[in-house]
Amino acid sequence: MAIDEIVGDSIDRAINIEMRFRAGLPRGVTYPLYEAARKKQKKPLTWLAAKLLKEKVKPGDNVFVVTGAGTPPGLPAGETDGPPGAAAIARAIEFGLGGKPILISEERNMPAVIKSTEAAGLAVYDEALFKQRRSCAMAINFPLGDAEGKNAAAALIEKYKPAAMVFIEKVGPNTKGIYHSIMGTPRTPDKIASAYHLAEHAKTAGIATIGIGDGGNEIGCGLIKEAVAEIQPFGKDCGCPCHGGVGTVTECDVLVFAAVSNWGAYGIAAALAGHLGDREILHDEATELRIVQASVAGGAMDGAYSRLIPYVDGTSDKLQAALITVLHQIIENGLKEYDRGF
Numbered sequence: 001m002a003i004d005e006i007v008g009d010s011i012d013r014a015i016n017i018e019m020r021f022r023a024g025l026p027r028g029v030t031y032p033l034y035e036a037a038r039k040k041q042k043k044p045l046t047w048l049a050a051k052l053l054k055e056k057v058k059p060g061d062n063v064f065v066v067t068g069a070g071t072p073p074g075l076p077a078g079e080t081d082g083p084p085g086a087a088a089i090a091r092a093i094e095f096g097l098g099g100k101p102i103l104i105s106e107e108r109n110m111p112a113v114i115k116s117t118e119a120a121g122l123a124v125y126d127e128a129l130f131k132q133r134r135s136c137a138m139a140i141n142f143p144l145g146d147a148e149g150k151n152a153a154a155a156l157i158e159k160y161k162p163a164a165m166v167f168i169e170k171v172g173p174n175t176k177g178i179y180h181s182i183m184g185t186p187r188t189p190d191k192i193a194s195a196y197h198l199a200e201h202a203k204t205a206g207i208a209t210i211g212i213g214d215g216g217n218e219i220g221c222g223l224i225k226e227a228v229a230e231i232q233p234f235g236k237d238c239g240c241p242c243h244g245g246v247g248t249v250t251e252c253d254v255l256v257f258a259a260v261s262n263w264g265a266y267g268i269a270a271a272l273a274g275h276l277g278d279r280e281i282l283h284d285e286a287t288e289l290r291i292v293q294a295s296v297a298g299g300a301m302d303g304a305y306s307r308l309i310p311y312v313d314g315t316s317d318k319l320q321a322a323l324i325t326v327l328h329q330i331i332e333n334g335l336k337e338y339d340r341g342f
């Protein structure tokens, strides 16, 4: 038994409840951007992404899980939005599909990615051990710089032949090739992994790609670039000398838009649990608390506060766990057939 699209839409709604600060970051943009993505893709986004993973990932297949946001000095070891989502996706791919998750991020962000994944119940090993056993992941540092990224992308795809790639809160370039924060601050490629080369390369190699974003500057959001230009305060003009706007041009096969990128990942794990009829493919509340706290122990900060606290985009660890409760109930009831007798 599997979930239908009604359940998929409920998951999508649960992960798109905006809780932004009254001031300081763009506000009132989540649902309009979600609707643009939903309209364009014609089906519930998490439902589509999980379906794609289920179709493409066979036991033993490698899957690239790419994340890592934030740059020094504001967020020197990354932010809490990204690594927990990567951990949830890696866990769901391994537990649910028998896939082999390969975590990819900048070296500075990798401690949080690894600790989050371990907290999710997957050991992170070197390549030899990763190949020999189950219930584990492997981590690969992706270089900074555009040319370096291009070479690395080609080499990694050639070596590991992934069946799919999932990008979580991973910034992509705008029309001018510049990366931006959602507030328009430009970031040159020497500070950031040019992971978009993986997505570009995947397109020519016929590898399935899923992008998860919460602003419009993340890989995958190229699918709704017109909406991002229209809706985001710095969408049309970033205000930096490039004047290209904060939205990325990089597209994926499926875009999952969410109020927080981690929530998009949790939504995909929930939908995969639903498609496979096994609720355990979505981690539980206690695991969620461990994951968020582990990401902070790895140096990741809440991006909204820029503080080393167990918050994600300004929302508490308790809220993350509560969202997991909501998703579990949606799946449990979405799989249940019950006759109350009258």
Ligand SMILES: [Zn+2]
Pocket (backbone or CB within 6 Å): 178, 180, 184, 186, 238, 239, 240, 241, 242, 243, 244, 245
């Ligand atoms: Zn710019």
